[in-house]
Amino acid sequence: xxxxxxxxxxxxxxxxxxxxxxxxxxxxxxxxxxxxxxxxxxxxxxxxxxxxxxxxxxxxxxxxxxxxxxxxxxxxxxxxxxxxxxxxxxxxxxxxxxxxxxxxxxxxxxxxxxxxxxxxxxxxxxxxxxxxxxxxxxxxxxxxxxxxxxxxxxxxxxxxxxxxxxxxxxxxxxxxxxxxxxxxxxxxxxxxxxxxxxxxxxxxxxxxxxxxxxxxxxxxxxxxx
Amino acid sequence: xxxxxxxxxxxxxxxxxxxxxxxxxxxxxxxxxxxxxxxxxxxxxxxxxxxxxxxxxxxxxxxxxxxxxxxxxxxxxxxxxxxxxxxxxxxxxxxxxxxxxxxxxxxxxxxxxxxxxxxxxxxxxxxxxxxxxxxxxxxxxxxxxxxxxxxxxxxxxxxxxxxxxxxxxxxxxxxxxxxxxxxxxxxxxxxxxxxxxxxxxxxxxxxxxxxxxxxxxxxxxxxxxxxxxxxxxxxxxxxxxxxxxxxxxxxxxxxxxxxxxxxxxxxxxxxxxxxxxxxxxxxxxxxxxxxxxxxxxxxxxxxxxxxxxxxxxxxxxxxxxxxxxxxxxxxxxxxxxxxxxxxxxxxxxxxxxxxxxxxxxxxxxxxxxxxxxxxxxxxxxxxxxxxxxxxxxxxxxxxxxxxxxxxxxxxxxxx
Ligand SMILES: Nc1ncnc2c1ncn2[C@@H]1O[C@H](COP(=O)(O)OP(=O)(O)O)[C@@H](O)[C@H]1O
Ligand SMILES: [Mg+2]
Numbered sequence: 001x002x003x004x005x006x007x008x009x010x011x012x013x014x015x016x017x018x019x020x021x022x023x024x025x026x027x028x029x030x031x032x033x034x035x036x037x038x039x040x041x042x043x044x045x046x047x048x049x050x051x052x053x054x055x056x057x058x059x060x061x062x063x064x065x066x067x068x069x070x071x072x073x074x075x076x077x078x079x080x081x082x083x084x085x086x087x088x089x090x091x092x093x094x095x096x097x098x099x100x101x102x103x104x105x106x107x108x109x110x111x112x113x114x115x116x117x118x119x120x121x122x123x124x125x126x127x128x129x130x131x132x133x134x135x136x137x138x139x140x141x142x143x144x145x146x147x148x149x150x151x152x153x154x155x156x157x158x159x160x161x162x163x164x165x166x167x168x169x170x171x172x173x174x175x176x177x178x179x180x181x182x183x184x185x186x187x188x189x190x191x192x193x194x195x196x197x198x199x200x201x202x203x204x205x206x207x208x209x210x211x212x213x214x215x216x217x218x219x220x221x222x223x224x225x
Numbered sequence: 226x227x228x229x230x231x232x233x234x235x236x237x238x239x240x241x242x243x244x245x246x247x248x249x250x251x252x253x254x255x256x257x258x259x260x261x262x263x264x265x266x267x268x269x270x271x272x273x274x275x276x277x278x279x280x281x282x283x284x285x286x287x288x289x290x291x292x293x294x295x296x297x298x299x300x301x302x303x304x305x306x307x308x309x310x311x312x313x314x315x316x317x318x319x320x321x322x323x324x325x326x327x328x329x330x331x332x333x334x335x336x337x338x339x340x341x342x343x344x345x346x347x348x349x350x351x352x353x354x355x356x357x358x359x360x361x362x363x364x365x366x367x368x369x370x371x372x373x374x375x376x377x378x379x380x381x382x383x384x385x386x387x388x389x390x391x392x393x394x395x396x397x398x399x400x401x402x403x404x405x406x407x408x409x410x411x412x413x414x415x416x417x418x419x420x421x422x423x424x425x426x427x428x429x430x431x432x433x434x435x436x437x438x439x440x441x442x443x444x445x446x447x448x449x450x451x452x453x454x455x456x457x458x459x460x461x462x463x464x465x466x467x468x469x470x471x472x473x474x475x476x477x478x479x480x481x482x483x484x485x486x487x488x489x490x491x492x493x494x495x496x497x498x499x500x501x502x503x504x505x506x507x508x509x510x511x512x513x514x515x516x517x518x519x520x521x522x523x524x525x526x527x528x529x530x531x532x533x534x535x536x537x538x539x540x541x542x543x544x545x546x547x548x549x550x551x552x553x554x555x556x557x558x559x560x561x562x563x564x565x566x567x568x569x570x571x572x573x574x575x576x577x578x579x580x581x582x583x584x585x586x587x588x589x590x591x592x593x594x595x596x597x598x599x600x601x602x603x604x605x606x607x608x609x610x611x612x613x614x615x616x617x618x619x620x621x622x623x624x625x626x627x628x629x630x631x632x633x634x635x636x637x638x639x640x
Pocket of ligand 2: 044045
């Protein structure tokens with residue numbers, strides 16, 4: 001599903017150039033569950049953003065389902081983010097003025113799903129993450145766990161094959177975190193490809209494979225027994 | 226690009242962000258209203274001042290006969306000079322460069338009576354061209370003294386509007402009789418109300434004007450109080466003035482260099498100063514208007530800009546979940562246009578209603594005579610809306626464009 005070769009990403013701040021990814025070779029198959037771990041600043045988020053088509057690499061190759069992402073237009077990338085990838089952030093990134101229902105609806109609007117189908121789909125997703133009774137709540141009226149479940153529901157809106165989560169439990173207490181991890185596990189069981197960045201080894205050990213990053217390079221690529 | 230999608234997203238967010246949008250709308254409307262009213266009242270004042278200065282007459286020069294201060298051809302100095310009615314025709318015949326020449330007799334404290342109302346007022350004997358030269362404009366359905374009145378020395382009277390009210394109240398005066406010094410006169414006209422800022426013999430609104438010839442017959446005056454003229458070419462005043470001295474020097478026998486022999490009031494010179502004052506007022510209003518516009522523009526831009534941090538994240542989120550750049554920009558553009566349209570034209574409508582309301586206030590007051598009626602100008606309104614709209618658009622759309630052009634990660638990280 002994902003193929004990366006010699007992938008590099010450099011950030012330029014002022015005149016200083018900093019290379020966050022220094023040549024990543026990576027291959028992730030369909031229906032895998034992968035945990036990405038590594039010390040802070042090792043390039044995990046940078047890698048995840050590139051996988052999620054939220055950012056572009058400086059050099060190297062990235063193929064998503066055999067399509068070269070490097071060569072895509074911004075509209076094609078937008079459509080991929082809309083339909084093929086669900087991204088869950090540590091900071092939730094919900095629209096602050098919109099309710100849970102409306103936040104989940106956004107990707108469906110961009111996908112031009114008709115009004116009736118939209119309603120059905122949003123309600124289905126709300127039920128799935130256990131938020132049927134919070135449909136009308138805005139982010140400020142929800143707990144962290146509820147916000148993250150809303151964000152997960154939104155990431156699933158157009159039924160993507162690939163779910164990416166960048167420290168999804170980082171801002172949550174362990175109980176809510178546990179619920180969130182459970183959902184990802186269910187998604188994987190249902191056949192989705194799931195990639196989670198985490199600091200929590202308990203979470204990482206639930207994955208099939210752990211990818212370790214250090215200083216912008218993949219350190220280990222072992223399979224869990 | 227799918228219009229339904231744009232519409233759906235737009236409507237949804239528009240309803241959700243009422244506070245910010247209302248604030249922007251109000252700022253834009255407020256800016257428009259304050260500038261429109263400022264310039265509207267300014268324009269009214271300007272127009273009114275222009276009208277008022279014409280109250281006494283436009284481009285006229287007034288001549289009074291004085292006394293000599295130089296000996297001339299054996300005649301001693303200190304001789305009193307005077308104009309007679311003949312001098313009007315003499316001047317007109319001698320100087321083709323004068324478009325109109327007129328003159329008047331004056332008498333103060335004359336008893337004027339209608340029914341039980343008796344007043345002691347100023348009566349003038351005038352030439353018919355006072356209608357245009359001195360703005361003795363008759364009200365609808367009445368007339369000024371004419372040539373026939375002059376020839377036949379008719380006992381007809383043209384009343385200043387205030388004097389008419391004092392004598393007749395609300396009653397119609399035209400065709401009625403009044404008694405001047407006990408002699409019956411027919412009222413042929415009432416002067417249209419005018420604001421008169423300058424005068425040389427009292428304001429016209431309390432005068433009775435009768436034909437020059439009738440005045441001579443009734444009061445037996447031999448000497449005119451003054452002559453007035455309007456030159457054909459207003460740019461040649463000094464040369465014309467010189468000619469006046471020469472022309473009268475021969476007839477009345479005084480040294481043409483004796484500037485005490487005739488005194489001249491050239492209202493055109495004063496009028497030039499007045500034009501400068503008017504221009505000054507316009508300039509002042511323009512500057513204040515410009516500054517107000519700037520403040521309003523900064524206000525609109527500020528609101529737009531303050532919300533940019535929030536909106537940049539909003540754009541980042543929308544792009545992250547699959548919003549195309551064109552959808553996002555279209556949404557911002559529509560929003561900016563609606564805000565500009567509703568706020569700007571709403572403000573213009575409110576200004577219009579306010580000024581119309583002001584004009585309907587049924588008060589007859591001297592203050593209003595000076596202030597005039599505020600006039601809303603569509604052009605100014607459009608310019609104001611245009612400038613405010615562009616400022617709002619630029620301050621709102623450019624950051625949005627930037628946010629939509631970089632990668633979603635960058636917009637999400639924006640602080
Ligand atoms: N936008 C950016 N500009 C400059 N440097 C960045 C930017 N984003 C990340 N970095 C740097 O790149 C390195 C990797 O960052 P990141 O991928 O966020 O690490 P992690 O998620 O593993 O903590 C860090 O040293 C970070 O400071
Ligand atoms: Mg990170």
